[in-house]
Amino acid sequence: MSAEVFQQDLKGKSPRPGGPFLIQLLFREPVTMPDKERMIAVMERHVGRVECYSHDKKSAGFSTMEHLGEFKEGKVPVQLIVTACESFQGKGFDPFLTSQMWDCMEERDRILEQCQYQVVAVDMLAASLPALERAQLDMDFLEALAELYPTCEGFYFQNCGKLFSGEQVRSHGLQGSDRFIRFGVNARFFNIQDTEDMIVDTVGMSTLFLPDLQYHFHDMDPNWVVGHAYNLASYILENDNPIQSGETVDGITGGRMSQQVQWLCQYEDALVQPPRGVLDVNMGEYASGGR
Known part of the structure; x- marks a missing residue:
């Protein structure tokens, strides 16, 4: 992990x-x-039945007739839009963003240096869909894009800051909501300067109006905490966020003691506030015998 110092x-x-x-x-x-x-x-x-409402040199737009967003005016098909190819400057990425591209570290620099062109794909009018439906739709859209553009070298997911090689996307083998957790949610890791404290947080859940996670801990393997964050994010997505403030979630320390612990959850306001803010997860008392 990088020892470079960043200021939020x-x-x-x-x-x-x-x-x-x-x-x-x-x-x-x-x-x-x-x-x-x-x-x-x-x-x-x-993605199911679509109607192509535009297709020219600048963009292509599709209405998804099986995914209808609900608005005051009534139900409207979600739109999927693909732009024409344009120039791309990988050198313009912030060093902090590239430091958190954990899934593509070996190929990150090559992709960002060698890829000079991009196609942008985006969903529109999807915010009113149920979280799980939108997650599935966006990942079905990704599968379509991977087939339509076989020479794509890298996929960058702007909502969460993840970068993957084209091969990683085409060969992932995941099903259902696990795809969104893999590609649409990033678990980041931070050491707090001049302390022994560490933070793992997630980015990307708020796209679905679900809470992102923030873990505060020390004396634990951060790789285990990252894994726990992804598993908890998956549980929240699959079950429409059943966790209430003040409740606990189970985990294993992952250290030499391998003890069962309870993580206390509470909601906090984020800088940009999604409903119910950020789910803050702190290591509480051991379930057996305390600490």
């Missing part, structure tokens, strides 16, 4: 809760927009 920018913009889910597809060479008939066929194979 409290004035910086955070992903807007419920905002568009945005994917940047990265390429070494420019690519053309797939033809309309092929795009419709691939999209329908992955």
Whole structure:
């Protein structure tokens, strides 16, 4: 893990809760927009029935007829939009963002240096969908994109800051909501300078109007805590966030003692406030015998 020191920018913009889910597809060479008939066929194979309402040199837009967002005016199909190829500058990525691209460390620099072109894909009008339905739709959209653009070298998920190689996306083998946890949620790790304290937090759950997680701990293996965060995020997504403030969740310390512990949960306001804020998870008393 990097020893570089970063200072949190409290004035910086955070992903807007419920905002568009945005994917940047990265390429070494420019690519053309797939033809309309092929795009419709691939999209329908992955996301269900669609209507293509626009297709030109600038973008392609699809209405998902099986995923309807509810608004005051009535039900409206969620839209999936793909832009034309444009230039991409990987050198413009913030060092803090690249430091948290854990899933693609070996290929990160190569992808960001060699890929000079991008296609942007985004969902629109999806915020009113149930969390699990939207998560599944966005990942079905990802599967369609991976098929439509076989030369894509990297997929960058802007909502959570994750970068994956094209091969990682095409060969993941995951099913259901696990796909969103893999690609749409990032568990970040921080050492608190001049202390023994550490923090693991997640980014990306707020896109679904679900709470992101923040763990405060010390004297534990951070890799275990990261794993626990992903498992808890998956549980929250699958069960529509049943955890109440003041409740506890189970875990194992992962250290030499391998003892059962209870993690106390409470909701806190975030800098950008999704419903119920951030779920703050602190290591409480051991379930057997205390500490």
